[in-house]
Amino acid sequence: xxxxxxxxxxxxxxxxxxxxxxxxxxxxxxxxxxxxxxxxxxxxxxxxxxxxxxxxxxxxxxxxxxxxxxxxxxxxxxxxxxxxxxxxxxxxxxxxxxxxxxxxxxxxxxxxxxxxxxxxxxxxxxxxxxxxxxxxxxxxxxxxxxxxxxxxxxxxxxxxxxxxxxxxxxxxxxxxxxxxxxxxxxxxxxxxxxxxxxxxxxxxxxxxxxxxxxxxxxxxxxxxxxxxxxxxxxxxxxxxxxxxxxxxxxxxxxxxxxxxxxxxxxxxxxxxxxxxxxxxxxxxxxxxxxxxxxxxxxxxxxxxxxxxxxxxxxxxxxxxxxxxxxxxxxxxxxxxxxxxxxxx
Amino acid sequence: xxxxxxxxxxxxxxxxxxxxxxxxxxxxxxxxxxxxxxxxxxxxxxxxxxxxxxxxxxxxxxxxxxxxxxxxxxxxxxxxxxxxxxxxxxxxxxxxxxxxxxxxxxxxxxxxxxxxxxxxxxxxxxxxxxxxxxxxxxxxxxxxxxxxxxxxxxxxxxxxxxxxx
Numbered sequence: 001x002x003x004x005x006x007x008x009x010x011x012x013x014x015x016x017x018x019x020x021x022x023x024x025x026x027x028x029x030x031x032x033x034x035x036x037x038x039x040x041x042x043x044x045x046x047x048x049x050x051x052x053x054x055x056x057x058x059x060x061x062x063x064x065x066x067x068x069x070x071x072x073x074x075x076x077x078x079x080x081x082x083x084x085x086x087x088x089x090x091x092x093x094x095x096x097x098x099x100x101x102x103x104x105x106x107x108x109x110x111x112x113x114x115x116x117x118x119x120x121x122x123x124x125x126x127x128x129x130x131x132x133x134x135x136x137x138x139x140x141x142x143x144x145x146x147x148x149x150x151x152x153x154x155x156x157x158x159x160x161x162x163x164x165x166x167x168x169x170x171x172x173x174x175x176x177x178x179x180x181x182x183x184x185x186x187x188x189x190x191x192x193x194x195x196x197x198x199x200x201x202x203x204x205x206x207x208x209x210x211x212x213x214x215x216x217x218x219x220x221x222x223x224x225x226x227x228x229x230x231x232x233x234x235x236x237x238x239x240x241x242x243x244x245x246x247x248x249x250x251x252x253x254x255x256x257x258x259x260x261x262x263x264x265x266x267x268x269x270x271x272x273x274x275x276x277x278x279x280x281x282x283x284x285x286x287x288x289x290x291x292x293x294x295x296x297x298x299x300x301x302x303x304x305x306x307x308x309x310x311x312x313x314x315x316x317x318x319x320x321x322x323x324x325x326x327x328x329x330x331x332x333x334x335x336x337x338x339x340x341x342x343x344x
Numbered sequence: 345x346x347x348x349x350x351x352x353x354x355x356x357x358x359x360x361x362x363x364x365x366x367x368x369x370x371x372x373x374x375x376x377x378x379x380x381x382x383x384x385x386x387x388x389x390x391x392x393x394x395x396x397x398x399x400x401x402x403x404x405x406x407x408x409x410x411x412x413x414x415x416x417x418x419x420x421x422x423x424x425x426x427x428x429x430x431x432x433x434x435x436x437x438x439x440x441x442x443x444x445x446x447x448x449x450x451x452x453x454x455x456x457x458x459x460x461x462x463x464x465x466x467x468x469x470x471x472x473x474x475x476x477x478x479x480x481x482x483x484x485x486x487x488x489x490x491x492x493x494x495x496x497x498x499x500x501x502x503x504x505x506x507x508x509x
Contacts, residue, residue: 128406
């Protein structure tokens with residue numbers, strides 16, 4: 001029953017789970033520090049040296065707050081909303097390869113929880129389920145602002161899922177596989193997919209901003225129009241779950257972008273200096289996390305630089321801008337493969 | 345293990361399908377329907393058809409049901425505002441549903457004996473094999489069904505236009 005492979009997978013799940021939570025926790029701190037830096041302020045600096053304990057203090061505060069479930073709300077669905085939001089955002093990391101793998105005692109253990117042959121579709125499936133957390137929560141609050149926020153979120157996420165899927169199709173055409181592991185392994189050296197798919201990458205990253213409800217597309221929680229958006233009625237840790245899910249989604253999006261378009265755990269020239277496969281794999285993991293941190297920073301950079309879109313602008317961009325561009329990208333990729341043969 | 349999973353998923357599918365009909369609140373009905381779709385996707389995974397399972401979740405649970413939920417939330421149907429049907433209608437519906445079930449059971453009972461007994465190819469659900477079958481053996485039906493989708497899409501856009509010039 002308890003084979004070494006099973007134990008290894010179990011350890012890996014626990015490690016990825018805790019790493020995800022810690023990174024999401026410190027993303028909240030990083031966001032405020034980056035915002036402070038971009039706006040020429042200091043940011044949090046009271047709790048611990050450089051304010052390093054700020055996320056812990058925030059967590060304690062969230063748990064200590066009074067928890068209010070509105071009397072007119074639908075109680076079960078009110079609780080179900082944040083649970084779904086949190087559960088779905090933690091599911092995606094199962095198919096992301098965090099490194100090539102470790103050889104322990106002659107057996108090869110890949111640093112990935114599950115290598116399913118439809119990896120990308122799994123990511124899309126989980127992302128498309130994620131919208132229910134917001135929708136259910138927004139509706140169950142029985143508040144007009146929450147409902148409007150939830151409706152905005154759902155229509156925004158559905159619209160941008162289409163463009164996202166189309167931008168991935170061009171990538172899949174080029175790599176010839178849906179397995180995330182094979183896509184990551186197919187970008188050795190400097191042959192990152194972003195060099196062959198610049199337009200696809202641009203579409204994908206814009207859609208990733210919209211899917212994670214990050215500024216400039218954070219209309220579901222647009223406070224100038226909707227008070228707090230879909231989580232207006234939420235308090236205590238339920239609100240914390242919604243906010244936290246956004247940061248986890250950001251981490252996962254950064255990981256998916258780095259894996260699909262930026263070579264994943266591959267780094268050019270590194271194979272010349274390190275020969276031991278285990279060390280190489282661990283260094284690859286470090287590089288992957290470097291790329292992920294860069295993209296998390298990029299998410300924050302954009303948030304504190306670009307103002308929020310208007311809702312009709314958002315819809316116009318999605319349906320009239322990105323979807324035709326994504327279809328054009330598929331067409332161009334087909335032409336490229338026809339003339340130059342398959343890349344890689 | 346697989347057998348227990350099968351029974352669990354079947355139980356979940358049937359139970360949530362029943363709850364779709366029984367529950368008074370339309371939003372609950374939609375959520376139970378989503379649960380039914382997940383149970384069916386689980387069945388696909390048990391049959392080693394991962395692609396079908398993923399597409400099922402993305403298309404049905406992820407897109408169509410979101411639109412269902414969207415419409416129902418916009419209409420804001422509640423148990424209070426919903427007109428309740430009379431007693432006689434309920435009796436009539438039960439009788440009609442029961443008769444339909446008798447017919448279905450009768451039809452399926454004879455079909456069970458005539459099912460062809462072939463060795464199950466457990467790799468057919470893999471995406472490569474599925475793609476080859478779709479694009480080689482069933483090319484024409486596949487293309488025709490995509491034209492059908494295109495027609496439906498054009499029709500929806502035409503209907504959605506405010507005024508036709």
